[in-house]
Amino acid sequence: MTQSANQQEAALDWLVRTNDPDFEAWDEFTAWLEADPTNADAYHALVESEERMSPFVEAMPAADVVAPERKRPRLAIAAGVAALAAAATAIVAPRMMAVEYSTGPGEIRVVSLGGQDRLVMNGETRLELAGFDRRTVHLAKGQVLLDLKDPGQDKIELLSGDLRLVDVGTVFEVARDGQDTRVVVSEGAVVADPGGAGLKLMPGQRLDTTDGAAVLQAMPADISSVGSFERGQLSYIDEPIGHVVADLHRSTGIDFSASAAISARRFSGTLSVAEVKRDPRSLAPLLGVSVEQAGQGWKLGGKV
């Protein structure tokens, strides 16, 4: 009866997905079930647990279920202390003459922000510069490095979904994939959600969050990874492979994909963009996955 932890996690993923009335990927689910006969056992064990136990959830008094607020003020968890968020302040950002910038897959573009301040865009990135001096960056998708060292310039504000970041003289990197945002600081400091949580990110710290998240929590990060895309290298410490796949797509322009189970696995190490471009299969031994051509792109797979 010992089912491996990975199988249990994969089965949980499938239960979450298949229980959604909108679920359509039945062939993908079939393939997972067929991959190992015990996968069906793991899945059905979870189905049974839910079936048996959900009457208890239904029976819970309604008062125990707090109706979620539409937009809760965020909590910052810094140095192990949770600080209550201050009341959100209204943000009035004048959007004068907004300018849009975008890059294609594998393209890197440097945008001057005035003085010595510069913004480096990785591939597959789209953003808009707005505000009086175009010091407000709306990151729609992709990855940017902000190198802000000019003391004569105003602060830069960056918006990624519902996350607002303000620099305190700094070098930092922001990546946006779907509704997830990653921030890594290598110099100076960045304040995340200044109107609410006010979480200060110091060099060597990172923030991983998603739109609508109620809590912002800083975590240790690898400083050398900041802006490494500009040098054609991607460095990670304990990074979910899902993020690595998104970065690889941006930097190489090659369409990589991975299943939910593979995406959740973690990777530590350095990847050379040029090497991956030359031979996508070279990823296999580094990430510990199989790399197979799938149509125009490459699929990362292997034992879950």
Next chain:
Amino acid sequence: MQHHGLQAIFEDNREQLLRYLRAHGAGDSAEDLLQDLWLKVSTSVQGPIASPRSYLFRAATNLMIDVRRSEAQQQRREVEWSGLTDRLPHSPANDPGAEREVAGRQALNKVQAELQKLPPRALSIFRQHRIDGLTQREIASAMGLSASTIESDLRIVYRLLDELKRDLDEE
């Protein structure tokens, strides 16, 4: 007319449905179960169906859950599930007897205490999804949350329900 449309889709997906049933462990009964599936579907469908292919696979999933449940019930001795569930308020419970009453009460208290520890948002999402039948996308847009947040909250609840059920099995 509607049945003809659904039957065509059923025939088109016959092989995939068979594969799917076998992947769930249907074994040699797969062909028979496929017949059962069509009987159930063709007799229960009243109006038009939004995604007929998904509807068939969903029905196949439920069929396999039923099959596996009845197989499991034949194999193992009956655990005290029904007795425990009957202690919930508003259940038409039979008098379970004094000793079982105490043990069942303790187990129920433990389950309820563990469920109270769930993050309120995760619990709310679970109820909307699994009890009220809202889709994950509907909940995400109503609550202003991302799809991945909904998924991770649901995982938390499913995981706990599985742990609680395993704990109870061991007792």
